[in-house]
Amino acid sequence: MSQPKDPKAIGTGGVPDAAWLARQPVEPILEPDLPIVDAHHHLWDRPKHRYMLEELLADTGSGHRVVATVFVDCRAFYRAGGPEALRPLGETEFANGVAAMGASGVYGSTLACAAIVSHVDLLLGAAAREPLEAHIRAGNGRFRGIRHAGGWVDTPQIHNSHTNPPQGLYAMPAFRQGFAQLAPLGLSFEAWQFHTQLGEVTDLARAFPDTSIILNHVGGPLGVGPFAGRADAVFADWKRGMTELARCPNVTVKLGGLGMRIGMFDHHARETPPSSQQIADAWRPWIDTTIELFGARRCLFESNFPVDKMSTGYATLWNAFKRLAAGASAEDKTALFSGTASRVYRISL
Numbered sequence: 001m002s003q004p005k006d007p008k009a010i011g012t013g014g015v016p017d018a019a020w021l022a023r024q025p026v027e028p029i030l031e032p033d034l035p036i037v038d039a040h041h042h043l044w045d046r047p048k049h050r051y052m053l054e055e056l057l058a059d060t061g062s063g064h065r066v067v068a069t070v071f072v073d074c075r076a077f078y079r080a081g082g083p084e085a086l087r088p089l090g091e092t093e094f095a096n097g098v099a100a101m102g103a104s105g106v107y108g109s110t111l112a113c114a115a116i117v118s119h120v121d122l123l124l125g126a127a128a129r130e131p132l133e134a135h136i137r138a139g140n141g142r143f144r145g146i147r148h149a150g151g152w153v154d155t156p157q158i159h160n161s162h163t164n165p166p167q168g169l170y171a172m173p174a175f176r177q178g179f180a181q182l183a184p185l186g187l188s189f190e191a192w193q194f195h196t197q198l199g200e201v202t203d204l205a206r207a208f209p210d211t212s213i214i215l216n217h218v219g220g221p222l223g224v225g226p227f228a229g230r231a232d233a234v235f236a237d238w239k240r241g242m243t244e245l246a247r248c249p250n251v252t253v254k255l256g257g258l259g260m261r262i263g264m265f266d267h268h269a270r271e272t273p274p275s276s277q278q279i280a281d282a283w284r285p286w287i288d289t290t291i292e293l294f295g296a297r298r299c300l301f302e303s304n305f306p307v308d309k310m311s312t313g314y315a316t317l318w319n320a321f322k323r324l325a326a327g328a329s330a331e332d333k334t335a336l337f338s339g340t341a342s343r344v345y346r347i348s349l
Contacts, residue, residue: 004156010224011159012260014268015049016309024273024313029063030322034333035349036066037341040216040254040302042074043098043113051306053098053112059305059314060110067338068114068347070302071095072190072216073147075119075162085124085131092118092138099142115144115345117190119163122148122178129181136185144345145188147216148175153194157225158262161192170200179208188212188344194220195234198241205248213250214344217257217304218286223264231264239289246293252344253294255301255321255336258283259308268311276319279312287324296332300340301325 038060043052060066077094079087095116102112116139120131135143149161150169169175170193182189191201191213198219205213221238223231245251259267265282267274274282291299301321305314312320325333342349 006156009157009159010262012262012307014261014307014310016306021273021309021313024316025275027276027316027319029315030276030319032063033065034322035338036064036301036318037114037338037345037347037349038066038069038303038305039300039341039345040072040256041069041305042072042076042307043095044074044076049306053101053107055306056112057107057110059303059309060112061108062313062315064315064318066110067349068111068342070115070117070144070341070345070347071098071113072117073119073149085121085127086134088119088121089131089134089138092116092135092143096138096140096142100140111347114142114347116142117145117147117188118143119148120146120178121163122146122175122181123169123172125174125177126181128178129185132181132185132187136187143187145182145190145212145214147190147192149192150197150200151193151220153196153222153225155225158222168200170197170204176204176207179204179211183208183211188214190214190216192216192220194222195238195241196222198238198245201251202241202245202248205245205251209248209250211250212252212344213248215245215251215253217254217260217302218290219245219253220257221264221286222262224262234264235285238286242290242293249298251294252298252300252340253290254304255287255290255299255324256317257302257304257308258286259304259311259317261310265311273312273316276316276323279317279320280323283320284324291336296328296335297340299336300344301336 099113151161
């Protein structure tokens with residue numbers, strides 16, 4: 001039986017500290033002309049934190065050449081009424097409106113929310129097809145797939161995913177019946193779980209080889225609660241899981257998300273925000289290993305903002321990514337920063 005969660009359990013959320021971020025040294029922008037597709041960000045308007053188009057464009061406009069972005073599910077602007085299965089449609093409708101604002105050119109050249117990933121409860125089984133088709137219509141050609149987060153860990157010290165998933169979600173028959181609706185509709189699936197569950201993603205990818213699966217946040221390595229102080233053991237377990245998953249050609253991996261509070265690093269808790277070099281040095285084993293296993297054409301950089309804004313500013317983060325990719329060929333660098341994302345999410349640049 002699983003343990004009840006502590007009210008003070010650590011999750012991915014939190015409000016970025018603007019005064020703390022202001023202490024981050026201003027760095028020259030590395031390779032300012034390199035096109036970037038930010039493969040993962042959120043937008044929301046919450047009582048304690050607002051991150052909408054204005055805040056996103058302030059970040060994407062901080063020096064790097066961000067040509068397009070991908071909006072990913074975060075329970076933003078769900079419909080307040082109507083059938084439960086269709087309430088997440090509000091998120092797609094909202095993101096499509098933001099995308100229309102970006103496409104107008106009024107707010108600059110960045111195509112914000114050029115691709116949209118929302119949520120459908122795949123535990124609906126075959127009945128998930130109706131809301132999936134509704135999202136396609138609401139997305140006005142921008143809807144690309146769904147994320148049904150499955151992050152579950154049996155400790156009271158770490159929150160499970162925002163969808164409150166049951167243990168073993170990705171193996172449940174009803175979930176798989178819902179998952180089977182994706183490929184026929186040309187839709188992809190975002191896998192968000194913890195490193196302890198990588199085998200579950202591998203089983204899912206093998207069962208559905210024709211469905212595109214995008215693994216979020218380098219597989220979700222945990223570094224808090226019972227995983228604190230066990231970096232070597234976590235890395236070894238994570239690498240074993242990633243090695244098996246890399247054998248599934250239908251899986252690509254987002255490089256980022258390591259700035260979350262549940263992760264391996266304490267950058268968010270330091271007196272001064274880290275430099276891009278410090279981030280690159282800390283993240284390198286995880287990023288380099290992922291690229292070695294999957295190849296650049298199956299990897300794509302992501303900001304995971306504003307969640308990772310808990311630990312760094314946008315311009316510094318993308319400088320860190322460019323440091324991490326400094327030794328890559330021109331072809332691989334293009335893939336990592338824009339090519340893989342534009343292919344996987346069918347974004348025309």
